[in-house]
Amino acid sequence: MELNDLRIFQRVALHGSISKAAAELNYVQSNVTARIKQIEKELQTPLFYRHQRGMILTAEGRKFREYADKVLLHFDDMMKAFQDSASAPGSLEIGMVETIISLPAILSSFYRKYPQVDLSLKAGVTEQLVQDVLQFKVDGAFVTGPINHPLIEQYEVFQEELVLVSAEQTFGLEALLEKPLLVFNHGCGYRQRLENWLRDEGIVHRKMMEFGTFETIIGSVAAGLGVTVVPRSAVAGAQAKEMVRCYEIPEEYRVIKTVFIRRKDAYMTNTLNNFIRGMLPVPLRPEEHA
Numbered sequence: 001m002e003l004n005d006l007r008i009f010q011r012v013a014l015h016g017s018i019s020k021a022a023a024e025l026n027y028v029q030s031n032v033t034a035r036i037k038q039i040e041k042e043l044q045t046p047l048f049y050r051h052q053r054g055m056i057l058t059a060e061g062r063k064f065r066e067y068a069d070k071v072l073l074h075f076d077d078m079m080k081a082f083q084d085s086a087s088a089p090g091s092l093e094i095g096m097v098e099t100i101i102s103l104p105a106i107l108s109s110f111y112r113k114y115p116q117v118d119l120s121l122k123a124g125v126t127e128q129l130v131q132d133v134l135q136f137k138v139d140g141a142f143v144t145g146p147i148n149h150p151l152i153e154q155y156e157v158f159q160e161e162l163v164l165v166s167a168e169q170t171f172g173l174e175a176l177l178e179k180p181l182l183v184f185n186h187g188c189g190y191r192q193r194l195e196n197w198l199r200d201e202g203i204v205h206r207k208m209m210e211f212g213t214f215e216t217i218i219g220s221v222a223a224g225l226g227v228t229v230v231p232r233s234a235v236a237g238a239q240a241k242e243m244v245r246c247y248e249i250p251e252e253y254r255v256i257k258t259v260f261i262r263r264k265d266a267y268m269t270n271t272l273n274n275f276i277r278g279m280l281p282v283p284l285r286p287e288e289h290a
């Protein structure tokens with residue numbers, strides 16, 4: 001069994017699909033299928049349940065994935081450790097939720113100090129970005145926190161105030177029963193706060209519309225389609241232009257933290273270390289993760 005076989009297995013396990021793993025790795029499907037069968041032959045046990053819609057790990061497959069992930073993590077860390085140096089240009093792949101208004105200032109400050117770094121950004125919702133960090137798809141991510149996971153190290157960046165945003169001049173809870181809620185996809189921290197608030201108020205809301213971008217949500221709110229909950233800073237411009245109005249929500253749902261997360265057991269490159277040190281010096285204490 002070769003190291004590359006572990007990487008093939010890892011991608012098939014992640015996607016639950018031979019074709020998706022083959023496309024990501026730029027292999028032909030027959031090669032990926034053959035390597036998976038060879039691994040199962042060497043281990044003398046099936047690692048996947050095959051069905052029409054894809055593949056699901058067996059109990060033995062889940063056990064093997066734990067070992068494969070550890071081996072590949074240590075190998076990749078070893079390569080980074082020997083390739084990394086203070087003078088190397090380096091690269092960073094950073095995830096982010098869309099509504100972090102101060103992120104451009106953070107990135108600009110870093111880029112002025114390290115213009116040689118190849119920096120790329122990926123937008124998403126908190127839940128997906130956490131998975132991207134855990135699966136080594138990004139080096140780190142700005143998400144809604146705190147995050148409670150044993151493999152996640154997190155750094156508090158700032159706190160923000162969530163507000164309910166509407167085009168109406170007045171607002172009451174009864175309006176939540178009449179207007180659609182305009183939200184990001186499942187996994188968004190702001191959406192979760194909104195759902196928690198409604199649940200605690202005993203409001204059962206069936207009018208919910210999902211959008212993929214912040215601009216679409218705010219534009220739809222301004223047009224009177226519905227209401228949403230987002231950080232006040234994110235709608236300051238639209239509010240100043242009187243496109244929307246902001247209303248306070250109950251205090252227990254109002255304050256939300258933005259944290260930067262990375263995988264705790266992954267090798268810390270000089271580039272990532274410089275990025276984090278430029279932001280803030282210390283991670284959240286363990287008791288603050290809960």
